[in-house]
Amino acid sequence: MKGRCASLLFFLCLGLSQSLSAASVVFLNPGRTHEPFWASYAQFMQAAAGDLGMKLEIRYAERNLERMLDQAREVLQGENRPDYLVFVNEQYAGPEILRLARGSGVKLFAVNSSLTPDQQSVTGGTRERYPDWIGSMVPNDEEAGYLMAHSLLEQQARRAYGQPFDVLAFSGVKQTPAAQRREQGLMAALAEFPQARLRQLVYSEWNRDRAYNQALQLFQRYPDVSVVWSANDEMAFGAMKAATELGRKPGRDVYFSALNNSPEVLRTYLDGQISALVSGHFTLGGWAMVLLHDYDAGVDFARHGGKDREVRLFMALDRDKAKRLLRHMEQQGYDLDFRALSLVGKTSAPDYRFSLEPLMK
Structure with a gap:
């Protein structure tokens, strides 16, 4: 009995020591x-x-x-x-x-x-x-921004048969290095597609509602937009909601990118509404x-x-x-x-x- 108690005490002390x-x-x-x-x-x-x-x-x-x-x-x-x-x-x-x-x-x-x-x-x-x-x-935030943009621009370039097309971009918090580097990736991809015209880049602070309100105005200001680059998924969802309410169809009339890993964004990509998705960080x-x-x-x-x-x-x-x-x-x-x-x-x-x-x- 004493031996069993001693063994139990030893393992309890070992566990406590490891915890501490x-x-x-x-x-x-x-x-x-x-x-x-x-x-x-x-x-x-x-x-x-x-x-x-x-x-x-x-x-x-x-x-x-x-x-x-x-x-x-x-x-x-x-x-x-x-x-x-x-x-x-x-x-x-x-x-x-x-x-x-x-x-x-x-x-x-x-x-x-x-x-x-x-x-x-x-x-x-x-x-x-x-x-x-x-x-x-x-x-590799810059590469992430580039991967999303290049995929979108390549898809739209094939559809546009060499004709110019309009692009909108939704970035995060302006004072955040990650947002800045993703923008650099976007600009690098745009440089490879001279027919792509970036109409406006706005800072939506990673927020779905803010992107939605901005997109409502931007889609009406630039009615020919066919590509929307977003630095995360929440902003993409906000812009997609605005596009849908204005009669545009994500994945068909407008190509959207997103970045993240939520089940929501993965399923939205799988059903074709998001055209380019990057994840990992x-x-x-x-x-x-x-x-x-x-x-x-x-x-x-x-x-x-x-x-x-x-x-x-x-x-x-x-x-x-x-x-x-x-x-x-x-x-x-x-x-x-x-x-x-x-x-x-x-x-x-x-x-x-x-x-x-x-x-x-």
């Missing part, structure tokens, strides 16, 4: 709680944290810069500080978050939008003036958790691909890929083994291999 030593992470989510993209982003991070044995807390800023900075201050200067803080340089908030972190002992990691070159000329880069800012990881927070897990275990990701990395996560989807991604989105924990991507104990592994491919199986 689990790396703790706070993610400052710049989006809204019920915003499809940022909600799925958080879910993917939670799936990674659970699989990797990490503690993750997510705080939503609800698209409010002051709220995000207040949350950063509370996390970094409060009593119960995490081991790591993951943040986004939304609305150029990065330098202030770094300043708040000074002397906190919390390690910082930037995702999705890192500090711009102009900002880093003042703050320094990772592991420089702010040594606890240990790394960053961003997706919702996984980035989960991959960041893998890097932090390994760093905490003594495997520095800087030696396996660099402390700052741009990962080619965005992928143009076809119908088969969209179906496969939708199937994973609907499964508990995305049916992924995040530990398989860790380099802990894998001395021969040269680098991390993050992509959307695991969700294409």
